[in-house]
Amino acid sequence: MTERRRTRTAAVGGILIGGDHPITVQTMWPEQIDSSRKDSVLRHLKLLKEYGCDLIRFTVQTPEDCRLLGEISAAGIMPVVADVHYNHTLALEAIKSGVDKIRINPGTIGVLWKTREIFRSAADSGTAVRLGLNGGSLPKHYAGLGAEAGMLAAAEEYLELCEQHQLKHVVVSLKASDPEVTYRVNKRFSESWDYPLHIGVTEAGPLIPSIVKSTYALTKLLEAGIGDTLRVSISDTMEREVITAREILRMLGLVSKGVSIVSCPKCGRAAFNTHRFMERWEDRLHRIDAPLTIACMGCPVNGLEEAKHADLGITGAGRKVFIFRHGEIIRETDEHEAEDAFFEELDKLCRRN
C-alpha cells in the first residue's frame, strides 16, 4: 500500500476530510423528503451512523428542501450535503439555510456567473463545496474532449475559480461509470492537485455489479494512497452502500472499527444453517462498533479450525449448536436457545471492547 497522499483539509460540519484525517463514508438519501417526515429521517440517520455513515447527501429541489436540510444539519447527527442541479438560487438558499456542504456539478449549473455567485456565498459563510465532475455531464465546452480529459480540464477551470474566490473547504469528485476511467482520472488529478478527493464509481448498478466495479476502482485508488471520502453507488439501500464502503476500507486495513464477518457458504455437511443466521442477523452485526471477528460456520469439521481467529463463533453438529471463541467451544446449546446464547456472549465481548 502506498502512503496516503497528503491533501489540504476541508471542514464539513464537524468532520475533516483530507490531510491525515480518517477516510469517511457517505451515502445519499434516495427520495424527496418533506417536513412531515423530518423525525423519521432523523431516526434513520442515527441508524445509518451505527452502520458507519459519516455524511449524508440530499437532493434539493425547492426552497422548502433548503430549510429542512438546515434543520436536519442543526440536529447534529452527521454533516448534511445539499445536492443542487440547474438552479443556482437554490444553491444560494441551501448555503443560507446552514447546510454543511454544497455539491454542485458546474455542467448543470450553466453560465459561469452563477457558479461564481455560489462560490462567493460559500466562501463568505465557510460552507464546504464539492465540485462534482461526472464524465457524463461535463460543461458543454468540454464535451468534445472525452470523459477523462474533459473531467481534468473542467477540474482545472473550476479549481482556479475556487482559488479566485478563496474557497477554503473544497472537495473534488471525478466519477465515471467505467471503473477503469474512474481510477485513471483520479490518479491523474492527484498528480497535479492536492485537493481532497471524494471517490466512487457513478451509476455502478445493482448490488453485485456495483460491488465488483466499486471494489475494483476504489481498491486501486486507495492502495495508491488516493481517496479521502467515498461513496459506493448501488441501486439498493443506503445501508448496503455504507456496509460495502466500510468493508472495502476494512479489507485494506484503513478502518479497524466494526465487525469482520467470517461465514461459510454451507455444504452437504452443514448442521447449522449459516444462510438463515446471516439473513436474520447480518445487519445487526454490521451495526456493532467494536473491532471483532465473528464466525458463522455450518459444521465443526472445518469450521472450528478455519475460524480459529474469530473472537466469537457459532456452529452446529447434529442437533447441537456450539458457541466458540478462538477455536474453543465455550457453550453448547440446542437450536432454540442458540441465538440468545450467541448474542449474550457477543454483548459481553462488546462491553469489553
Ligand code: SF4
Ligand atoms: S464449514 Fe462445514 S458446512 Fe461449511 S462449507 Fe466447510 S465443511 Fe461445509
